[in-house]
Amino acid sequence: xxxxxxxxxxxxxxxxxxxxxxxxxxxxxxxxxxxxxxxxxxxxxxxxxxxxxxxxxxxxxxxxxxxxxxxxxxxxxxxxxxxxxxxxxxxxxxxxxxxxxxxxxxxxxxxxxxxxxxxxxxxxxxxxxxxxxxxxxxxxxxxxxxxxxxxxxxxxxxxxxxxxxxxxxxxxxxxxxxxxxxxxxxxxxxxxxxxxxxxxxxxxxxxxxxxxxxxxxxxxxxxxxxxxxxxxxxxxxxxxxxxxxxxxxxxxxxxxxxxxxxxxxxxxxxxxxxxxxxxxxxxxxxxxxxxxxxxxxxxxxxxxxxxxxxxxxxxxxxxxxxxxxxxxxxxxxxxxxxxxxxxxxxxxxxxxxxxxxxxxxxxxxxxxxxxxxxxxxxxxxxxxxxxxxxxxxxxxxxxxxxxxxxxxxxxxxxxxxxxxxxxxxxx
Amino acid sequence: xxxxxxxxxxxxxxxxxxxxxxxxxxxxxxxxxxxxxxxxxxxxxxxxxxxxxxxxxxxxxxxxxxxxxxxxxxxxxxxxxxxxxxxxxxxxxxxxxxxxxxxxxxxxxxxxxxxxxxxxxxxxxxxxxxxxxxxxxxxxxxxxxxxxxxxxxxxxxxxxxxxxxxxxxxxxxxxxxxxxxxxxxxxxxxxxxxxxxxxxxxxxxxxxxxxxxxxxxxxxxxxxxxxxxxxxxxxxxxxxxxxxxxxxxxxxxxxxxxxxxxxxxxxxxxxxxxxxxxxxxxxxxxxxxxxxxxxxxxxxxxxxxxxxxxxxxxxxxxxxxxxxxxxxxxxxxxxxxxxxxxxxxxxxxxxxxxxxxxxxxxxxxxxxxxxxxxxxxxxxxxxxxxxxxxxxxxxxxxxxxxxxxxxxxxxxx
Numbered sequence: 001x002x003x004x005x006x007x008x009x010x011x012x013x014x015x016x017x018x019x020x021x022x023x024x025x026x027x028x029x030x031x032x033x034x035x036x037x038x039x040x041x042x043x044x045x046x047x048x049x050x051x052x053x054x055x056x057x058x059x060x061x062x063x064x065x066x067x068x069x070x071x072x073x074x075x076x077x078x079x080x081x082x083x084x085x086x087x088x089x090x091x092x093x094x095x096x097x098x099x100x101x102x103x104x105x106x107x108x109x110x111x112x113x114x115x116x117x118x119x120x121x122x123x124x125x126x127x128x129x130x131x132x133x134x135x136x137x138x139x140x141x142x143x144x145x146x147x148x149x150x151x152x153x154x155x156x157x158x159x160x161x162x163x164x165x166x167x168x169x170x171x172x173x174x175x176x177x178x179x180x181x182x183x184x185x186x187x188x189x190x191x192x193x194x195x196x197x198x199x200x201x202x203x204x205x206x207x208x209x210x211x212x213x214x215x216x217x218x219x220x221x222x223x224x225x226x227x228x229x230x231x232x233x234x235x236x237x238x239x240x241x242x243x244x245x246x247x248x249x250x251x252x253x254x255x256x257x258x259x260x261x262x263x264x265x266x267x268x269x270x271x272x273x274x275x276x277x278x279x280x281x282x283x284x285x286x287x288x289x290x291x292x293x294x295x296x297x298x299x300x301x302x303x304x305x306x307x308x309x310x311x312x313x314x315x316x317x318x319x320x321x322x323x324x325x326x327x328x329x330x331x332x333x334x335x336x337x338x339x340x341x342x343x344x345x346x347x348x349x350x351x352x353x354x355x356x357x358x359x360x361x362x363x364x365x366x367x368x369x370x371x372x373x374x375x376x377x378x379x380x381x382x383x384x385x386x387x388x389x390x391x392x393x394x395x396x397x398x399x400x401x402x403x404x405x406x407x408x409x410x411x412x413x414x415x416x417x418x419x420x421x422x423x424x425x426x427x
Numbered sequence: 428x429x430x431x432x433x434x435x436x437x438x439x440x441x442x443x444x445x446x447x448x449x450x451x452x453x454x455x456x457x458x459x460x461x462x463x464x465x466x467x468x469x470x471x472x473x474x475x476x477x478x479x480x481x482x483x484x485x486x487x488x489x490x491x492x493x494x495x496x497x498x499x500x501x502x503x504x505x506x507x508x509x510x511x512x513x514x515x516x517x518x519x520x521x522x523x524x525x526x527x528x529x530x531x532x533x534x535x536x537x538x539x540x541x542x543x544x545x546x547x548x549x550x551x552x553x554x555x556x557x558x559x560x561x562x563x564x565x566x567x568x569x570x571x572x573x574x575x576x577x578x579x580x581x582x583x584x585x586x587x588x589x590x591x592x593x594x595x596x597x598x599x600x601x602x603x604x605x606x607x608x609x610x611x612x613x614x615x616x617x618x619x620x621x622x623x624x625x626x627x628x629x630x631x632x633x634x635x636x637x638x639x640x641x642x643x644x645x646x647x648x649x650x651x652x653x654x655x656x657x658x659x660x661x662x663x664x665x666x667x668x669x670x671x672x673x674x675x676x677x678x679x680x681x682x683x684x685x686x687x688x689x690x691x692x693x694x695x696x697x698x699x700x701x702x703x704x705x706x707x708x709x710x711x712x713x714x715x716x717x718x719x720x721x722x723x724x725x726x727x728x729x730x731x732x733x734x735x736x737x738x739x740x741x742x743x744x745x746x747x748x749x750x751x752x753x754x755x756x757x758x759x760x761x762x763x764x765x766x767x768x769x770x771x772x773x774x775x776x777x778x779x780x781x782x783x784x785x786x787x788x789x790x791x792x793x794x795x796x797x798x799x800x801x802x803x804x805x806x807x808x809x810x811x812x813x814x815x816x817x818x819x820x821x822x823x824x825x826x827x828x829x830x831x832x833x834x835x836x837x838x839x840x
Contacts, residue, residue, distance in 0.1 A: 145466035151441025204473035344482035351478040365489035378486030390543035397495030
């Protein structure tokens with residue numbers, strides 16, 4: 001159900017609202033609709049209705065996110081069984097539902113928009129946000145230059161607040177993508193030898209992002225989309241589905257990685273098209289303790305239409321339609337040179353790209369650092385954060401394997417391996 | 428790349444004090460603005476170099492590892508692999524030991540990706556049996572891994588016959604060596620223990636007592652009698668437990684004598700029942716329980732001329748729980764499958780009061796009893812009003828039954 005959230009930040013915003021205290025009034029009609037009134041910052045409560053058959057949402061709040069945090073919070077409450085099913089829907093619920101063709105009525109994707117629709121072109125809200133982000137970018141640029149002016153050596157002794165404060169200002173400036181990158185920087189100085197290099201890299205790439213976003217009008221549209229999404233502008237799922245030409249292929253499910261941050265779990269599933277050879281990344285989100293989307297199983301192959309988010313290097317995609325799923329064999333593994341060349345080409349399109357899908361035919365080694373080498377004798381290190389990776393070594397026994405994972409500037413984070421018999425093993 | 432290092436050095440000192448080093452980015456476009464704020468210029472050059480360094484990364488080299496020799500045994504089935512994952516994450520070691528023993532006995536191979544977790548598990552204190560079992564079940568792949576990680580060197584000790592593992596080895600290696608020696612040559616192991624006892628710490632004395640429990644004979648009695656007086660309580664308790672299972676030992680004769688004075692059978696007008704005469708000291712229940720737990724179960728069948736099932740079914744009034752717990756512990760320690768089956772039957776016919784200690788005893792029973800009891804129709808059905816804890820305890824027996832059946836299928840298929 002939480003897969004309906006368009007991104008992690010709206011789910012994060014919904015979490016604190018998913019308590020009975022925020023909802024003086026709630027109700028549900030036998031599994032077909034849920035409604036409620038949520039206490040917000042405004043004097044009048046927000047009125048939220050979710051038609052579960054669509055699902056379709058309506059909320060009187062001004063948010064343009066879809067579903068908004070109120071609708072998500074209401075669904076969280078409902079899925080926890082905290083919404084009673086007795087009582088008739090109030091008039092405002094009944095009128096909306098009647099307008100949509102009654103309870104449990106069929107919903108087409110076009111229905112999911114706000115009733116009445118919205119004229120094309122930037123809305124006053126969008127302009128307001130653009131102005132806020134612009135102010136935030138200027139502030140971030142000044143902050144970054146200040147760091148370099150005073151010297152990064154001082155950062156080693158800084159507290160987490162040093163980064164949290166500027167991250168919080170980016171949240172205020174409605175640039176959550178920047179805030180997330182900044183928050184992650186607090187840990188860089190503990191990342192072992194070379195932390196200075198990594199901190200400078202990140203600061204430099206952040207300034208590049210800020211500069212690029214400020215001058216976005218001059219960028220080619222795909223790069224502009226990349227910049228905007230990295231800054232934190234989200235694209236509605238409905239817009240992706242409506243505008244992208246779906247790519248039909250037999251998608252091999254290569255690898256899966258779950259991350260847990262700020263009470264939100266993010267699941268990254270890496271796919272590769274058999275026919276097109278295209279890599280794809282499907283994200284899903286859930287609150288900690290809730291279960292994540294399990295529909296894409298590592299080692300299988302799913303025929304599906306994927307709709308890619310617009311970007312200079314389109315990776316993130318939505319599953320628009322699914323057909324058959326069959327057990328798959330091992331994917332074909334690249335050489336180390338092939339991996340590095342592919343990453344270099346992608347970096348040429350998106351200089352911020354620091355997570356790139358890798359499938360290698362290679363053998364694990366321990367010296368001089370834990371890594372993987374291929375038939376040509378060329379090697380890449382494993383990511384130090386991935387730990388000792390003993391299961392990978394145990395599976396190999398000194399023999400070649402097919403390994404899928406995430407390539408990063410620090411090394412490869414192995415996630416899946418196929419043994420000599422071709423059996424899949426999530427690591 | 429010296430240019431990058433120069434930039435890092437300048438950024439660490441800060442452009443207030445350091446000069447921005449000139450860019451030497453051959454083949455790259457210069458940063459757009461070279462005239463503005465030095466800090467901004469430094470960051471722009473760093474951005475350019477970051478992308479260039481990432482994109483231009485060269486492969487490194489690696490030292491190949493020796494290849495592991497092949498293991499000809501067939502791999503366990505995917506269902507068994509899934510079960511192993513569950514056992515490793517949620518179940519006690521007894522179940523793991525049973526699973527590994529069954530895998531080894533059927534000549535099957537372990538999924539290698541689980542070996543690291545298994546080897547780590549075997550390193551835990553008081554895991555007496557796991558190290559050698561994993562060394563054997565893990566085969567050449569486990570030895571290969573042990574060669575890469577010194578934490579797992581006990582695997583090599585288990586397969587080595589020389590005594591340097593004992594003289595020079597780590598605690599894990601010594602444990603593995605002794606267990607393997609006891610299996611091969613019980614009296615040699617006994618002599619080794621006798622010679623090492625005085626210098627050993629409590630953990631190792633515990634290992635000694637445990638090692639003696641396998642291949643136990645009357646020749647081990649003097650060592651175990653001495654261990655009864657051990658300064659560490661749990662070592663003494665372990666020794667008592669082992670001695671109690673040794674027919675003909677002085678300890679078991681003492682226990683038998685106390686037991687038959689304590690528990691008698693009475694054929695009265697209202698039927699046959701058990702009458703308990705507790706020793707005249709404080710903590711009577713505890714004492715009755717301990718005496719029964721440490722008495723050879725054969726004592727009762729011989730003394731009363733009844734089968735285990737008949738004895739367990741005799742009314743014993745308020746003493747029934749103490750007897751049930753005592754017999755359960757004795758049956759588990761003595762690995763007496765008749766008694767274990769009789770006690771589980773007894774539970775199913777609904778005569779358990781449901782006290783926590785009884786449930787605990789039942790949990791021990793279902794982990795040790797013959798899993799064939801879970802075969803269809805081997806046991807009476809669970810009473811519909813039985814407490815849920817009894818049902819979940821019996822699920823353990825079913826789990827073990829299915830686990831072994833699964834491995835049999837692997838073996839025959």
